[in-house]
Amino acid sequence: MAKCSANLIFVAITYLIVIGVDANFVFIGILPEISSGNYVGPYLHFAFVQCIVFLIFWSHTVCMMSNPGCFPKEYRKLDLDLLSEGAKEFYQVALDAIEEKKRRKQALENNQLEEVAKLRTMYEKTSKIKGMTGTEKDLLIALFKNKCRKCKSLKPPKSHHCSQCNACIARMDHHCPWVNNCVGISNQKSFILFCIYVCFGSMYALSVTIYYTYHCIYEQCVTFIEPIATIMNCVGIFLAVLFASFTGIMFYDQMWCIIFETSTIDKLKKTLRKESGKGTWELIKESFGEDFSLRWFIPIQIERKITIESQY
Numbered sequence: 001m002a003k004c005s006a007n008l009i010f011v012a013i014t015y016l017i018v019i020g021v022d023a024n025f026v027f028i029g030i031l032p033e034i035s036s037g038n039y040v041g042p043y044l045h046f047a048f049v050q051c052i053v054f055l056i057f058w059s060h061t062v063c064m065m066s067n068p069g070c071f072p073k074e075y076r077k078l079d080l081d082l083l084s085e086g087a088k089e090f091y092q093v094a095l096d097a098i099e100e101k102k103r104r105k106q107a108l109e110n111n112q113l114e115e116v117a118k119l120r121t122m123y124e125k126t127s128k129i130k131g132m133t134g135t136e137k138d139l140l141i142a143l144f145k146n147k148c149r150k151c152k153s154l155k156p157p158k159s160h161h162c163s164q165c166n167a168c169i170a171r172m173d174h175h176c177p178w179v180n181n182c183v184g185i186s187n188q189k190s191f192i193l194f195c196i197y198v199c200f201g202s203m204y205a206l207s208v209t210i211y212y213t214y215h216c217i218y219e220q221c222v223t224f225i226e227p228i229a230t231i232m233n234c235v236g237i238f239l240a241v242l243f244a245s246f247t248g249i250m251f252y253d254q255m256w257c258i259i260f261e262t263s264t265i266d267k268l269k270k271t272l273r274k275e276s277g278k279g280t281w282e283l284i285k286e287s288f289g290e291d292f293s294l295r296w297f298i299p300i301q302i303e304r305k306i307t308i309e310s311q312y
């Protein structure tokens, strides 16, 4: 579980807005229909809208409560005894490579060509461990040089330190106050679903509000002429437009980041990213944690083992 400093005001605002828009829908859309003697239609309509509201709360809760991708504690202090066998080997290979690179540079400076040739062979030998290429080796060196100054964790290229969560997060996109959590490798799917459901719900609420308002004006219904109903309608339309635009842009932005292998933070920092060469569909599947199925639309938590090695 991510330990983000509590800033629940935005979360409370989110909940209040969703509940408010839902109540407005019941007030202007459902109750007048029921009072006019129509039963089946309004109840089915009510059930449909409650499903959307449920999906909004579900995706929000999963996104808020799940670990966004904090690295395991052992990566923070570099306690070798706590590392897995694979990680230990990975770590040793990187240390060897760094050491050899240093010695080779020194030998080159001192013009010790025999020593340079010997070290090159050693370097190439360690490069072959686990089938690593020279580029991967360079990445390893970059990794072990790149430790977070704040939490001392190893820091792969796509991770960032979040000062609010006080941890380095794998493939961190941004810290979102609306879910009081970071959006990272493990909860990006639920964040995207939250944006989709809020956007869809807002557009639906907007259409329903406009439809009923139009009918009420035309038929001069009692509900509409009450001042409270007019105010609620205006606020409802304003919030629906605001949230549909906001979450629509967020959804577009998240998909853009997935496809172009970047993140909101990196876009702001204008950091260049390593291109993995994976196709668009493969990148989307990776972010949703599995092959395409209906599960993509259900905000279930993706189980991922976050390791430094898996970030390459």
Ligand SMILES: [Zn+2]
Pocket: 148, 149, 150, 151, 152, 153, 160, 161, 162, 166, 167, 168
């Ligand atoms: Zn950190």
Ligand SMILES: [Zn+2]
Pocket: 004, 162, 163, 164, 165, 166, 174, 175, 176, 181, 182, 183
């Ligand atoms: Zn955070």
